[in-house]
Amino acid sequence: xxxxxxxxxxxxxxxxxxxxxxxxxxxxxxxxxxxxxxxxxxxxxxxxxxxxxxxxxxxxxxxxxxxxxxxxxxxxxxxxxxxxxxxxxxxxxxxxxxxxxxxxxxxxxxxxxxxxxxxxxxxxxxxxxxxxxxxxxxxxxxxxxxxxxxx
Numbered sequence: 133x134x135x136x137x138x139x140x141x142x143x144x145x146x147x148x149x150x151x152x153x154x155x156x157x158x159x160x161x162x163x164x165x166x167x168x169x170x171x172x173x174x175x176x177x178x179x180x181x182x183x184x185x186x187x188x189x190x191x192x193x194x195x196x197x198x199x200x201x202x203x204x205x206x207x208x209x210x211x212x213x214x215x216x217x218x219x220x221x222x223x224x225x226x227x228x229x230x231x232x233x234x235x236x237x238x239x240x241x242x243x244x245x246x247x248x249x250x251x252x253x254x255x256x257x258x259x260x261x262x263x264x265x266x267x268x269x270x271x272x273x274x275x276x277x278x279x280x281x282x283x
Contacts, residue, residue, distance in 0.1 A: 134210040139255040139281055142212055143247035153205035153240045155266065158193045160234045166197040180234075188231050195228035198238070198263055198273045205240035205261070206279075217282045221256060224276040230268065237266040245276070254282040 134151050136142040142150075160180065167173045175182050176192055183191035203220070232238065246258040256278065263273040 133208060136210060136212045138214050139212060139247075139253075139283060142210070142244070142257075143255055145244050146247050147244070149241060149243045151209040151242055153242070154208040155237045155239045156201065156204065158197075158232055158234055158236050158238060160191060163191060163193050163197065163234055166194055166200070170194070170196065172196075188233055190233040190235070193232040193234065193236075195273065198228065198232055199223075199226060199275065201238070201263075202240070202261060202275065202277055205263070206242065209240070209242050212281060214283055215281050219280050221278040221280045224258070224278065226273070226275045228273050230265065230270045230272045232265060232272050236272075238272065239264055239266075250280060252282055254280055256280050 163177050167178050172194055176186055176188070177183070177194055178191065180191050241262045241264065243260040244257060245260050246256075248256045250256045257280075259277045259279070261273075261275045261277050262271040265272045
């Protein structure tokens, strides 16, 4: 994990890969809880027996579950010592480019595309995020994520 003291120090890394998150393992329990929270009970996610006979040979995580892990990925990639608060501001682009079978290990690569000053001495950052599945060359999700941080 990288540590930056201030928002301007992080902002000086525009155009650079800031880091790579820790690996996390996707469990069937996570998939089931996500289905319960969102109402998305598609069999490919929650019916283990049927999914094993399906096109991916196993149940797969919801694309939006993978996307919802971005805050966890960010938290294990870097920290800003002199930061009071951070918020998700939105997304410009998201693609789910490859399935995530239950049991997969994922991590994310974070590249800082833009860092723009905002009110209250804050910083709006646009990130290119590539979520990788261990052992697979193609990313499972690519996203352009926007966050705001304040000292």
